[in-house]
Amino acid sequence: MAIGAKAAHLSLVAHVLAVAGAVMVLVWCIYFLGGLAWEATNKALIFNIHPVLMLIGLVIIGGQAIISYKSLPLRKEVKKVIHLVLHAIALILGIIGICAAFKNHNESGISNLYSLHSWLGIALISLYGIQWIYGFLVFFFPGGSLGLRSSSLPWHVLFGLVVYVLIVSNASLGYLEKLTFLESGGLAKYGAEALLVNFTAIVTILYGAFVVMIAISQPPQEDDNGYSAI
Helix, strand or coil, rough: CCCCCEHHHHHHHHHHHHHHHHHHHHHHHHHHHCCCCCCCCCCCCHHHHHHHHHHHHHHHHHHHHHHHHEEEECCCCHHHHHHHHHHHHHHHHHHHHHHHHHHHHHCCCCCCCHHHHHHHHHHHHHCCCCEEEEEEEECCCCCHHHHHHHHHHHHHHHHHHHHHHHHHHHHHHHHHHHHHHHHHCCCCCCHHHHHHHHHHHHHHHHHHHHHHHHHHCECCCCCCCCHCCC
């Protein structure tokens, strides 16, 4: 299935949203929340790594990996490597981001895995890793048979999009959870920081929507099969 819009046109909007989202989450965590640190007496600085890496890693870079097959006018073999590498980077950043949340909780005496956001986060990073490993083994090295690749590809694409949509949804849930904590601690509900967090969530959702639209859009003219020709 492909929508009428061309991937190259939609990808321009996605890139703008990606830059906007990255800037907004950095402004929030550095300017409003005080910065980022792996080791600090102020343990909140450790947690700040979490939203930055989850958005820039799993959502933005992971989204770029998904749309690389449709938005880049390159040879299929090159796009396959880009797709694989970007997903690997996204996965690594996501794992570090989750580790930062655990580190903050452990050093602050806060319980782990008590919220729906955390449960979904662990499940989704696990599914993301399984998806990457399967894709590497079947489509890259050592590579499955032609029959296996052909039968697996539609499910690989579908499963990847489902996991990605759930990641974007869980990121939005994370914004809500963090903002609720901040507001319960006295943050103004209509202040600059609250508005920034809400608009960052909106940009995240819009970016995710454009990633999905690009994934089902018309591929570049020179690539007549898009995803289906890995």
